[in-house]
Amino acid sequence: MSVRRVGLQAGWFAIVLGLAFVIPSCNEPGSEPDDPFMEDDMDMDGDNANQADDNANTNDDSSDDRTPDAVTGGGTTNDNSSGMDVERVFFGLEPTVKPRVRSAVSADALEVDAGDGPSNERLNTSLAAVALPGNRVLFTGGFDFQERAVNAEAFLYDAAEDEWTVLPDMNQPRRDHSMTVLEDGRVLIAGGFDGTDELRSTEFFDPSTMRFSAGPPMLTDRVFHTATRLADGSVLIAGGGFDSDSDVTAERFDPSSNRFDPLGKMLDDARAAALLPDGSVLLVGAFATRVAQRFDPATRQFTATGQLLSIHGLFPTATALADGRVLVAGGCDRDPFATDMTELFDPATGEFSAGPRMSVARDGHVALQLADGTVALLGGMDNGVIHDSIDIFDPADDTITAQAQKMSIGRHDFVGVTLTP
Numbered sequence: 001m002s003v004r005r006v007g008l009q010a011g012w013f014a015i016v017l018g019l020a021f022v023i024p025s026c027n028e029p030g031s032e033p034d035d036p037f038m039e040d041d042m043d044m045d046g047d048n049a050n051q052a053d054d055n056a057n058t059n060d061d062s063s064d065d066r067t068p069d070a071v072t073g074g075g076t077t078n079d080n081s082s083g084m085d086v087e088r089v090f091f092g093l094e095p096t097v098k099p100r101v102r103s104a105v106s107a108d109a110l111e112v113d114a115g116d117g118p119s120n121e122r123l124n125t126s127l128a129a130v131a132l133p134g135n136r137v138l139f140t141g142g143f144d145f146q147e148r149a150v151n152a153e154a155f156l157y158d159a160a161e162d163e164w165t166v167l168p169d170m171n172q173p174r175r176d177h178s179m180t181v182l183e184d185g186r187v188l189i190a191g192g193f194d195g196t197d198e199l200r201s202t203e204f205f206d207p208s209t210m211r212f213s214a215g216p217p218m219l220t221d222r223v224f225h226t227a228t229r230l231a232d233g234s235v236l237i238a239g240g241g242f243d244s245d246s247d248v249t250a251e252r253f254d255p256s257s258n259r260f261d262p263l264g265k266m267l268d269d270a271r272a273a274a275l276l277p278d279g280s281v282l283l284v285g286a287f288a289t290r291v292a293q294r295f296d297p298a299t300r301q302f303t304a305t306g307q308l309l310s311i312h313g314l315f316p317t318a319t320a321l322a323d324g325r326v327l328v329a330g331g332c333d334r335d336p337f338a339t340d341m342t343e344l345f346d347p348a349t350g351e352f353s354a355g356p357r358m359s360v361a362r363d364g365h366v367a368l369q370l371a372d373g374t375v376a377l378l379g380g381m382d383n384g385v386i387h388d389s390i391d392i393f394d395p396a397d398d399t400i401t402a403q404a405q406k407m408s409i410g411r412h413d414f415v416g417v418t419l420t421p
Helices: 051-058 107-112
Strands: 002-005 070-073 086-089 100-102 128-132 136-140 154-158 163-166 178-181 187-190 202-206 211-214 226-229 235-238 250-254 259-262 272-275 281-284 293-296 301-304 317-320 326-329 332-334 342-346 351-354 366-369 375-378 390-394 399-402 415-418
Touching: 128 178, 128 187, 128 415, 178 226, 226 272, 235 281, 317 366, 326 375, 366 415
Parallel strands: 002 163, 272 317
Antiparallel strands: 070 086, 070 415, 128 136, 136 154, 154 163, 178 187, 187 202, 202 211, 226 235, 235 250, 250 259, 272 281, 281 293, 293 301, 317 326, 326 342, 342 351, 366 375, 375 390, 390 399
């Protein structure tokens, strides 16, 4: 694996770090800044206290020319020390072999540029990640556990080449922000938290220049919001925040005018969103309610659509399926307990139906739609226990199957992106 720098000295090589994404889970809005990581409530032994040692014996560091199905990184881990790693995940090809993990930085690399780039001596949490063309993944921002400060760092990972590029910093430190790829290839980075205040600032990342530039401010400061690119290329920014002002408001970014426009008031907050076949957006994930709402770009309004069968709390996942339905999975139904329930939303009827239960209750997990249309549900936490397990949901028969394959270590509130072969 190599690491290079944009605008800096390049050419040193390392097997390098992972990136962590930690957000508060099962907390009532407003409590996040005071206790953002809930460290005292977490069981760092997770599903398998010996998992890391097992993987050290089963996963060699030999070269693999295949492009992985997905890349996952960091989060709160069940040994509290491997959150810096990034896993190259190959689903289904070797179901009894755990995903490979690269987590060590070579001594030579650290001597050349100690502490200035990706390093397993620094634990950044609450990053954002987005997939770019060419099986590249952009990571930005986060919270540095060592320095106890939000940062503006950015890295580009080439999954095919297993290479990291250290980018110039963003214009502003931010964590728990959104990133959305626009039609012209740029990435809209919006909102977040700078360690003191919620942010309304935005910026763009241009992959052609590898630089960040300032964007127009949003109408409202937001953190933990949803960001969904609509059929016309605009971006719906909805919900999020520590207070009611931003929790139930939404706006739309228009790339042609480079500005944000206000939208109708939401029915409730939302922390998960999925684009539907007709161009509307399903939004779920309000604290302690079963509210589900649908945004219509034509009318610019939010309307109720069915009702969730269970409370999924603040951080469920919502995954659009190839058949048009949406899989809603996990979240927390009561603090500090997660739920193992899934539900299926049918846009034709506007109603939810019960889906299969996951093998474990999950909150702060990752849902990745794979090339064959199935959905991988990875990691998460329930009542302080962090999971390394993987479930696969198959929309062909609406079943969930627990996998023999596991992640290299338990992870909670981490990032994951699906790649293409």
